[in-house]
Amino acid sequence: METVAIPTKAKISLIAITKQYITPRTGQTTLAVSDVSLNIQQGEFLCIVGPSGCGKSTILSMIAGLTKPSSGTISMDGNAIHGPGRERGVVFQDYALFPWKTVRENIEFGPRFRDRAPLSTAARRELVDHYIELVSLNGSEDKYPHELSGGMRQRCAFARALANEPDVLLMDEPFAALDAQTRLILQEELLRIWGEELPRDKRKTVVFITHGIDEAVFLADRVAVMSNHPGQIKMEKPIGLPRPRNEGVRLTTDFQKLVDEIWQLIRHDAYEATIGKAGIKQA
Amino acid sequence: MALSRRFLPFVLPLALLILWQAGVSTLQPGPRTPTPGSVVSTAWSLISTGQLPLAMILSLGRVLTGFVSAAVCAILIGFLMAVSPSIGRNLDPLMESFRPIAPIALLPLAILWFGTGTSAAAFIVGYAAFFPILINTIQGVRSIDPSLPRAARTLGVGLPAIIRNVILPGALPNIFVGARLGLGLAWSSIIAAELAVGAKTGDAGSGGIGQMMFVFYAYSVDLSGIIVCMIAVGVVALVIDRGLRAVEKRLLPWKQ
Amino acid sequence: MSLEEKTADRTSSPRASGVPSAVSTMLIYLRSMGIFALIWYAGAWWIGNPVLLPSPVAVVQSLFSLIASGEVASNAASSLQRLAMGFAGAALIGIPLGLLMGMSRILYALVDPLIELLRPISGIAWIPLGMFILGVGETLPTAIMFYGAFFPIVINTLIGVRSVDERLIQAAKVLGVGRSSIILNVVLPASLPNILVGLRLGAGAAWTAMVAAELIGAPSGLGFAVEWYRELLMTPSVLAFVFLIGLFGYLFDKLLRALQTAITPWANISREVI
Incomplete structure (x- = not known):
């Protein structure tokens, strides 16, 4: 896809990002992400979305600063990204909660131990209480992660990222490990906490990775559709569904149309990723 | 049924005790042959005169000296080896070469270097405890889920705080396992060290439970005394093991 | 810092550190051991007392002369013979006992207390009493080694049987497989990884116990030789035999590990109990 001129107001911009891996044993190089350019606006x-292995998690990891691109630049507010920082919070797929810290200690981890501007005990307490309240974990503050259900762990990881007060929230398939009902509930919760009814400049910027097309359409202002081999952005689809959104949106024809349009686009890649090249002909 | 089940655990130990007593009284091999009764009375006199507790304290003191210094070195080196691949790679051959050498085999050398006193025993004990702690520390650091330090970095947390709050607590369960194994090995090596020192220098040495056993063996020919010492050794080993498990449970409440 | 790199870029950095080739491993090994030998050499020169710390050259020389004189062969032979007997005895009794204890609650309730009572008393603590009962000679080290190897073997076999996934047995039952066939084809293979762990730990424990037993109460063997040459103040020979004890210990462990991966390639043991 062609490089788009960057509007100066882009919160995050990726310019011609490429990432290759070297498989240690064979020495082969794999092109995980190829020439991806993307602008993400404030709020x-x-x-x-994309089939498994299309490099979508790699892109998130590069925005987080945990992985360096092989070529291209990523910048936030016009400054190049060189490493992880508190202005970009991450919610990991497997939550990555610290097993030896309670819910409260996990949530206060960033404000307490971060290098820049850590908070005093009193300020921390107030902040953490607020976020525990926000994700409805009251009563479970002193539990350890292994004592929580999957949905509670997810909310704890979310609160941990929020409590560090980042500008940008990066979420890597955060609901993938949950059962279907919990996922639906947490999707609505996510929109509520994000602040759907707030004006754009007050909202956090969110980059959300998923392989669920309906999840993407339900949540997003815009969906970037990726394809396999190599990982590229095939299409960017604005989602014009009105906000605030609730369960009812899923039943509208607009919603169904958008889901179907995206599915048709990645169908081929998804089949290939799932059942291999031989399966495609039959499909 | 349930009642007879409850008695099952006592059957074999009791049967052996009865067999022992019956064997001695029918065969009557000699006045020095220990019986359950003579063991109990010897135990009582050794405890009431303070001999046994004193020897035990001496041995435990040596074990603690050796163990603590070994633990400090092993945790430090293990940490460095696990965190830095280049240090790990270069020290690994050395560690793997020394690990198979049984600690007791170094006893003659320790006697040459340190004499027959406390430092030789502490050296052997330290050597015995070092490798289990080292290996479990390395294992512990390496087993930490890599997404945890990643998560800490995305929260803007720096390396020193990550080491203190992520790497160290993550490795702690394994370090505990290593310490428990190391302390157990240290305790059985102290017995060997003291026994051998007693055996080779031909005197009672300076106390210690192993030397006490040697004195009973070589001078007073007191088999009941030897058995009392053996039981004491077992009790201490058991207390060490259960005690450390309890501490582990208290200190690591996040482990199920 | 390398930790940063490793954790940050786990997939992309081609584990430059993790998977070095066999050649570079060998080179690193030689380099590390070479530096160690140099430090040793310098230390020996600095101390200047071959009784306290002989130079590595003297140790290698005495190792060769001990090999040439046949002393190494005869002492190693008697140690290995004791190991073979003690270890085989422990395995032959320990494995069936562990299997039976795992399958019969009654036997477990009967035998387990005795095992738990005796286990904390290390083999080494039996040496003085053993010298009375068995005398100084062949039997004592063998018996101590049997005792040392026995507990890890029984306990790990028991754990193996206990950890067999109940669903595997149910799956076999549903397929119409009989009881004896289930024991042979499900329980035994499923507990095999733990049994092998027990054997490996048992061999290690037996080897350590052997050195102690020979040092104190045997007229021959590698442990005896170490002590013999210490009394003669022939430190190079002491170190040569210490080296041999380490070498044999290492080789057993390697052998049993190879056996483990050859027999149970599917196993991924996370828990080892001594």
Whole structure:
């Protein structure tokens, strides 16, 4: 896809990002992400969908600063990203909660131990109480992660990222490990906490990775659709569904149309990723 | 049924005790042959005169000296080896070469270097405890889920705080396992060290439970005394093991 | 810092550190051991007392002369013979006992207390009493080694049987497989990884116990030789035999590990109990 001129107001911009891996044993190089350019606006909720292995998690990891791109630049507010920082919070797929810290200690981890501007005990307490309240974990503050249900762990990880007060929230398939009902509930919760009814400049910028097309359409302002081999952005689809959104949106024809349009686009890649090249002909 | 089940655990130990007593009284091999009764009375006199507790304290003191210094070194080196691949790679051959050498085999050398006193025993004990702690520390650091330090970095947390709050607590369960194994090995090596020192220098040495056993063996020919010492050794080993498990449970409440 | 790199870029950095080739491993090994030998050499020169710390050259020389004189062969032979007997005895009794205890609650309730009573008393603590009962000679080290190897073997076999996934047995039952066939084809293979762990730990414990037993109460063997040459103040020979004890210990462990991966390639043991 062609490089788009960067509007100066882009919160995060990726310019011609490429990432290759070297498999240690064989020495082969794999192109995971190829020439991806993407602009994410302040307050935008962007979902990236694509079949497994299309490099969508790699993109998130590069925005987080945990992985360096092989070529290209990523910048936030016009400054190049060189490493992880508190202005970009991450919610990991497997939550990555510290097993030896309670819910409260996990949530206060960033404000307490971060290098820049850590908070005093009193300020921390107030902040953490607020976020525990926000994700409805009251009563479970002193439990350890292994004592929580999957949905509670997810909310704890979410609160941990929020409590560090980042500008941008990066979420890597955060609901993938949950059962279907919990996922539906947490999707609505996520929109509520994000602040759907707030004006754009007050909202957090969110980059949300998922392989669920309906999840992406339900949550996003815009969906970036990725394809396999190599990982590229095939299409960027604005989602014009009105906000605030609730369960009812899923039943509208607009919603169904958008889901179907995206599915048709990645169908081929998804089949290939699932059952291999031989399966495609039959499909 | 349930009642007879409850008695099952006592059957074999009791049967052996009865067999022992019956064997001695029918065969009557000699006045020095220990019986359950003579063991109990010897135990009582050794405890009431303070001999046994004193020897025990001496041995435990040596074990603690050796163990603590070994633990400090092993945790430090293990940490460095696990965190830095280049240090790990270069020290690994050395560690793997020394690990198979049984600690007792170094006893003659320790006697040459340190004489027959406390330092030789502490050296052997330290050597015995070092490798289990080292290996479990390395294992512990390496087993930490890599997404945890990643998560800490995305929260803007720096390396020193990550080491203190992520790497160290993550490795702690394994370090505990290593310490428990190391302390157990240290305790059985102290017995060997003291026994051998007693055996080779031909005197009672300076106390210690192993030397006490040697004195009973070589001079007073007191088999009941030897058995009392053996039981004491077992009790201490058991207390060490259960005690450390309890501490582990208290200190690591996040482990199920 | 390398930790940063490792954790940050786990997939992309081609584990440059993690998977070095066999050649570079060998080179690193030689380099590390070479530096160690140099430090040793310098230390020996600095101390200047071959009784306290002989140079590595003297140790290698005495190792060769001990090999040439046949002393190494005869002492190693008697140690290995004792190991073979003690270890085989422990395995032959320990494995069936562990299997039976795992399958019969009554036997477990009967035998387990005795095992738990005796286990904390290390083999080494039996040496003085053993010298009375068995005398100084062949039997004592063998018996101590049997005792040392026995507990890890029984306990790990028991754990193996206990940890067999109940669903595997149910799956076999549903398929119409009989009881004896289930024991042979499900319980035994499923507990095999733990049994092998027990054997490996048992061999290690037996080897350590052997050195102690020979040092104090045997007229021959590697442990005896170490002590013999210490009394003669021939430190190079002491170190040569210490080296041999380490070498044999290492080789057993390697052998049993190879056996483990060859027999149970599917196993991924996370818990080892001594």
